[in-house]
Amino acid sequence: MFRIFEIFIDELFNNPKFRLDQNDIxxxxxxxxxxxxxxxxxxxxxxxxxxxxxxxxxxxxxxxxAVKIHGNTSKVEFxxxxxxxxxxxxxxxxxxxxxxxxxxxxxxxxxxxxNKK
Numbered sequence: 001m002f003r004i005f006e007i008f009i010d011e012l013f014n015n016p017k018f019r020l021d022q023n024d025i026x027x028x029x030x031x032x033x034x035x036x037x038x039x040x041x042x043x044x045x046x047x048x049x050x051x052x053x054x055x056x057x058x059x060x061x062x063x064x065x066a067v068k069i070h071g072n073t074s075k076v077e078f079x080x081x082x083x084x085x086x087x088x089x090x091x092x093x094x095x096x097x098x099x100x101x102x103x104x105x106x107x108x109x110x111x112x113x114x115n116k117k
Contacts, residue, residue: 015060017060018059018060018062021058021059021060022059025054025057025059025064028053028057029050029053029054032049032050032053033046033050035049036049036050037117042117043092043115043116043117044068044092046115046117047068047092047093047115048068050066050093050115051066051067051068051093052066053066054066055067065096066093066095067093067094068092068093069090069091069092069093069094075087075088075089075090076088076089076090089114090112091112091113091114092113092114092115093112093113093115094110094111094112094113095110095111095113096108096109096110097109097110097111
């Protein structure tokens with residue numbers, strides 16, 4: 001596992017072009033959010049625009065894929081503190097981070113994001 005992080009540090013984070021590209025992607029995402037707020041878009045539209053903006057971007061060997069999961073497909077059920085079964089939205093967006101080597105997944109991480117306007 002340590003070797004994976006060495007590769008990321010050497011090939012990505014220590015690479016000045018990667019850092020510049022990463023900053024450009026972040027700035028572009030912020031501009032997309034800013035425009036959505038100025039247009040008074042609702043939460044779903046904001047997430048759609050952000051996903052559309054991020055999807056397909058590349059930063060060195062890193063490639064971004066973004067998908068909106070808002071709605072009925074992202075519902076989960078669980079028991080709350082009162083032992084009552086409730087259904088809630090899991091998130092609006094999911095980020096799946098994969099590190100691959102020769103088409104094999106060697107590291108995977110998932111994050112669910114609940115966006116709020």
